[in-house]
Amino acid sequence: MSSYGKFAYVYDELMADMPYPRWLEFAEEAWSRYGKPRTVAELGCGTGAITIPLGGAGYHMTGIDLSSDMLSVAQQKLELHPQGRRFLREGSVRWIRQDMKEWELPEQVDSVISFCDCLNYVLEQEEIQAVFARTYAGLKEGGSFIFDVHHPDTLIRYEEEQPFVLDELPVSYIWTCSLDELRMEIEHHLSIFAREEGKDSLYRRFEETHIQRAYDPQWLKQELQAAGFRDVKVYADFTWHEADEDAERLFYVALK
Known part of the structure; x- marks a missing residue:
């Protein structure tokens, strides 16, 4: 698998057509429905295309990624952002190099997100289970876990x-x-x-x-519940319609 070395520095150009605004809108709508957070961790944050705008919207963001090159690009983007100096001064946007299967922060957060099919890069069932377990442990009571994956x-x-x-x-x-x-x-x-x-x-x-x-959608739901999450919902393709076999991208919202 790629180490994301050279790739990190052309990533934003290759991903220029990705629907980042729709992911941001989905997160905002999910929080309006399931509870507005103050602190948010993003697993697989890449170059910060979602973390930084959410920081600009007033959330205290922690971007977590395994690639130091991706985080280096994210930091460069943060420094060039119009509010970058404030983010750095207040510590409202920060980067941490960790594996999402083992991620851990000193404090629990109100919400965890992971978009752009990051969890599809987790290749073993027991590793998916580890992500769910670590995320459950890292969330405050009542917190939300929001992510998307490709349908098989x-x-x-x-x-x-x-x-x-x-x-x-x-x-x-x-x-x-x-x-x-x-x-x-x-x-x-x-x-x-x-x-x-x-x-x-x-x-x-x-x-x-x-x-x-890609994992069986029902299996993912069951494993979220096995990790302790309640009220697990699965939506289709950036909408609030319940996912069915025609869905291309599945959006999960799970509450602790």
Whole structure:
């Protein structure tokens, strides 16, 4: 799996079309329904595309990621943010390098979020169980755990529709997939071409392999309940409609 070294520094350009505003809207609506938090931890925060805006909205944010390169980019973005100096002075946005299977903060938080299918990168059932157990322990009583994952059929569709090609400045890629249907595990193979700074005609190529696994939606719900969560809801595709087999992206909201 990628170490997210070189990838971290082109990540935001590759992800420019991702629906970050919709994730932010979903989180805000979930909190309006299930309880407004003051302190929030984001698992798999990457370069801070969700953590930083939520900090700007007044939440005290902790971004947690395993990649030091991703967190380095996030810190650079934070420093350039219009409110960055205030965030740094008040400590209202902070970064911690931890594995989401073992994450732990000195204090419990009001809500935990994990978007952009981060939990699909957790490849074993017992590791998913570890994430749920650590998250339950890290939440205050009444706190919420909100995350999204790919439906298993989404991985099948990825393999059917590949290859994917992006041919734009300053980053392009060729993306192919191979699916193990028995484990419902997919390998994404990317050949990325990134333009060298100040050299319009010179690109460097590097290879990335990312592995994701999709889990049975009902199994995830059962494991959340086994970890102690109550009132577990599963919604479909950024909406508040109950998820069914047609859903591409599943949104879970679980309360402690």
